[in-house]
């Protein structure tokens with residue numbers, strides 16, 4: 001199923017006005033995520049920018065049940081909510097959605113997430129990846145890209161980010177997808193598909209962050225698309241072990257056209273300011289190798 | 304009564320209580336000496352003897368989190384842990400009461416590492432005494448069963464979690480006869496966990512546990528809602544209400560099942576006692592032998608057992624202790640650099656009380672160090688000698704300590 005952007009449902013569970021920064025990618029995507037679940041959901045959220053977006057007592061900005069939990073505990077909380085709904089005979093009433101940042105997912109929360117994935121718990125886990133600990137002031141995370149300056153990597157991070165979707169795939173869960181907040185229809189379709197699957201469904205969502213990355217809030221979508229055009233971010237899904245590129249990444253692979261050089265993408269954000277040519281080259285090589293692997297997998301190769 | 308008496312360990316008594324309470328979600332992670340509780344419950348869920356969700360989590364942090372998630376949607380939950388397991392879940396040990404969730408957890412008391420030691424003391428649960436749980440200590444396996452069932456009633460009336468503490472190995476792995484109430488008796492005492500409304504309902508969405516500011520704040524209708532301090536004050540009030548609810552629950556249990564445990568405190572030969580020996584847990588049972596021996600030697604001694612450590616039964620202790628000469632507190636834990644936690648709490652609550660006894664402290668049994676009723680009697684005689692020599696305060700007396708030099 002591919003929904004065209006103009007056909008996205010005209011409902012919004014995200015109320016007008018929330019506490020995220022102007023241009024924040026989370027808000028764009030959350031509209032589609034909640035719409036895909038038609039509000040028949042409970043979401044659980046750890047400490048993060050998303051907590052802030054959700055509002056401050058006694059005012060909330062999103063009109064779906066929402067349970068805040070401790071930073072490392074998202075996947076365990078979702079397991080508990082799912083178990084509690086089953087135990088009280090309410091499991092058919094709503095989809096359980098765990099939604100956390102890259103730090104809450106790939107760093108401090110990875111233990112609980114791995115446990116839940118191994119148990120194949122019945123919920124959707126969506127990681128919005130803004131590539132650093134934004135809520136606490138843009139510190140590096142394990143998913144921060146090489147070259148990015150953060151408040152704990154002043155000279156630029158040296159290491160490439162870890163590949164959480166692949167780690168999740170290795171757990172043998174029924175559905176893993178990679179999407180981007182810059183493609184609302186792709187987000188909508190992947191969450192809709194995940195909704196119909198039982199077991200742990202993992203969706204990784206690249207989420208441009210004007211404040212932490214250093215770009216103009218009007219450019220959120222443009223930058224998100226550019227990231228896909230370089231191959232830094234790849235849209236795909238792995239359904240019961242079968243990999244396929246989706247949306248713009250699929251067309252890019254099919255077209256055989258050259259991808260946009262990463263240098264063009266890196267030049268759009270102050271976090272990459274002053275990156276040395278060798279460092280840029282090394283990111284380009286890393287992206288090229290990964291891209292080749294994705295294309296080969298899409299063509300049916302095992303890796 | 305129609306009780307069925309079986310010989311069982313403390314851990315089996317705890318698991319049996321969870322089964323009788325018809326828990327709906329269990330999440331736990333194994334650690335000595337708690338493991339048999341988890342193993343037993345897993346077996347009952349597998350065999351269908353217990354209809355519940357058993358979530359075999361990957362850590363204690365997740366065990367408490369699963370209980371938090373399940374309790375939030377209205378399920379009755381149970382977990383158990385010990386020592387480092389409790390320390391590992393500490394973040395969530397604070398979250399559960401802050402979120403006002405009626406979770407029940409057995410803490411099978413064990414020494415904290417480092418160095419590794421799997422044996423009993425009470426340092427683990429003492430180290431989270433301030434988190435806002437009701438903490439009840441048990442002196443034998445029968446009390447473990449009865450208290451764990453009672454804990455659900457207390458937790459669900461007050462919306463605070465309850466920690467049932469019992470001594471590792473001394474109780475957890477020791478067989479004793481335990482009278483098991485019938486399911487009908489327990490059902491009559493403990494109604495199903497239902498709430499007047501659910502906080503998780505797509506038809507009436509709420510944001511549970513959001514950021515709360517320091518000061519009260521108006522909602523969208525203009526009504527002013529409490530800030531962080533108001534929420535905490537209500538939590539504190541619930542713990543103080545437990546001072547009434549714990550004895551009431553014990554009395555209701557007595558009516559339904561035929562046994563009660565003294566509510567907040569219990570006593571042995573206390574009436575005319577001048578010297579009162581105080582402890583929580585199975586150490587209290589040992590003290591009953593100690594005071595009997597002391598009485599044979601002409602010392603008017605009695606035992607005051609702490610069943611409820613949080614809330615701390617200040618008024619009840621004042622009433623029991625005013626007019627005595629000496630209160631000697633035996634702690635199986637220490638606030639390092641100060642003294643035993645029960646001792647300092649007790650001393651504080653005696654301040655300004657007319658006829659308050661001198662309060663002395665002793666540390667014993669750390670990391671499973673053996674302590675006999677005779678050792679305790681000797682410690683009592685030392686304390687009496689110190690008092691007679693004019694001491695009104697004293698450093699903590701370490702029982703059975705063998706330091707060189």
Ligand SMILES: Cc1ncc(C[n+]2csc(CCOP(=O)(O)OP(=O)(O)O)c2C)c(N)n1
Pocket residue numbers: 047048049050071072100101102103104105130131132133134135136141394
């Ligand atoms: C146990 C614990 N450690 C640290 C924190 C502080 N903290 C809150 S949010 C956060 C970073 C969140 O990063 P991420 O998950 O990427 O979400 P983002 O803020 O970027 O949206 C940190 C470090 C905490 N709340 N709890």
Ligand code: SF4
Pocket residue numbers: 019020021022023024025026049130134135208209210211212
């Ligand atoms: S810091 Fe970034 S992710 Fe966080 S609210 Fe602002 S724009 Fe959104």
Ligand SMILES: [Mg+2]
Pocket residue numbers: 101102103128129130131132133134141
């Ligand atoms: Mg982040």
